[in-house]
Amino acid sequence: xxxxxxxxxxxxxxxxxxxxxxxxTLLVGSYTDGSSQGLYRYxxxxxxxxxxxxxxxxxxxxxxxxxxxxxDQRLLFAVNETPQGHVSSFALSAKGEIKPLxxxxxxxxxxTHASLSHDQRYLFVANYGVAPDPGGSLVVVPVARDxxxxxxxxxxxxxxxxxxPERQAGAHVHSxxxxxxxxxxxxxxxxxxxxFIYRYDGASTEKPLSPAIPASVSLPPGSGPRHLLFxxxxxxxxxxxxxxxxxxxxxxxxxxxxxxxxxxLTDSKDVAAKASAGLHLSxxxxxxxxxxxxxxxxxxxxxxxxxxxxxxxxxRRSVEGDHPREFALDPSGNFLLVAxxxxxxxxxxxxxxxxxxxxxxxxxxxxxxxxxxxxIE
Numbered sequence: 001x002x003x004x005x006x007x008x009x010x011x012x013x014x015x016x017x018x019x020x021x022x023x024x025t026l027l028v029g030s031y032t033d034g035s036s037q038g039l040y041r042y043x044x045x046x047x048x049x050x051x052x053x054x055x056x057x058x059x060x061x062x063x064x065x066x067x068x069x070x071x072d073q074r075l076l077f078a079v080n081e082t083p084q085g086h087v088s089s090f091a092l093s094a095k096g097e098i099k100p101l102x103x104x105x106x107x108x109x110x111x112t113h114a115s116l117s118h119d120q121r122y123l124f125v126a127n128y129g130v131a132p133d134p135g136g137s138l139v140v141v142p143v144a145r146d147x148x149x150x151x152x153x154x155x156x157x158x159x160x161x162x163x164x165p166e167r168q169a170g171a172h173v174h175s176x177x178x179x180x181x182x183x184x185x186x187x188x189x190x191x192x193x194x195x196f197i198y199r200y201d202g203a204s205t206e207k208p209l210s211p212a213i214p215a216s217v218s219l220p221p222g223s224g225p226r227h228l229l230f231x232x233x234x235x236x237x238x239x240x241x242x243x244x245x246x247x248x249x250x251x252x253x254x255x256x257x258x259x260x261x262x263x264x265l266t267d268s269k270d271v272a273a274k275a276s277a278g279l280h281l282s283x284x285x286x287x288x289x290x291x292x293x294x295x296x297x298x299x300x301x302x303x304x305x306x307x308x309x310x311x312x313x314x315x316r317r318s319v320e321g322d323h324p325r326e327f328a329l330d331p332s333g334n335f336l337l338v339a340x341x342x343x344x345x346x347x348x349x350x351x352x353x354x355x356x357x358x359x360x361x362x363x364x365x366x367x368x369x370x371x372x373x374x375x376i377e
Contacts, residue, residue: 022047025096029064029372036368046332075147079111118182135170163222180234188225236309245274287356291324328373339370
């Protein structure tokens, strides 16, 4: 073979490797009340911070508002946030192609969140439960080795606080998060003003969850706990309080949560500006980002103290849209993507990994009612 041919082949191979190094797959879940078909798969260029305008794949699914990946990234699970309530399972190919497997009832209405047990045997599903009677619930769904879901094997309900007669007349389980060691599950209940703590026993086929001691941690009346997040070592946890627009820092002590700090996400006294939602840590654990919806529509960046996990406000950045229900850091850490549900856009912002600050907006992609963003690496 001629030398020029070898050079062309080598150049093409190097270019392919470079493109692959900067490529990531972005999965988007959305509400299907409008024009959305449900689940979307996009190509994301992590060098340019650009989502390809045309999706690689569209999978019809009813309001897959929250997405969960298995540890090996071969399975995808979605809650179908509808009055009937379902959970769907999908297989993922090596190229990220999505293939539906099956669907089961969540035994509750409006499921909003889910997570996998560390042994991948069970999917924990949070039924928000819009109607106060019977209210929200926590359910446990078995996952077979092939990824298919079996019917619910356990359900738990909590007592609402009823502090806010409109929003807390019933229990509203908003998220279920396993501890990093897999021994506990934490259920944030907006309607009860508590985070409930359960012990997990993967060997039990009937009731894998049982109340821990202590069985819960109380939050301020009318605060509405929403999403919980642990740091990598499981020493600290962070919680958004939706109704008061705050973030709480906990020390983790043998499964118990001990409050260390509570900070507001906005200085505004307007109730409409307080609607905290998602939160995510940077990979290095140095920065925490929290979304606040309502009239604020911001991402609040915090610096995380290395010794005790406490927070200090670093930046408040407009999401340039309405209702940032969720957001995600891309695998490179150089970009933050925001799902602005009510303005029907995914906004890509540049991020400085050293300072933690968010910079210019590099893209606004039209996407009807986005609610979940998940990267496959």
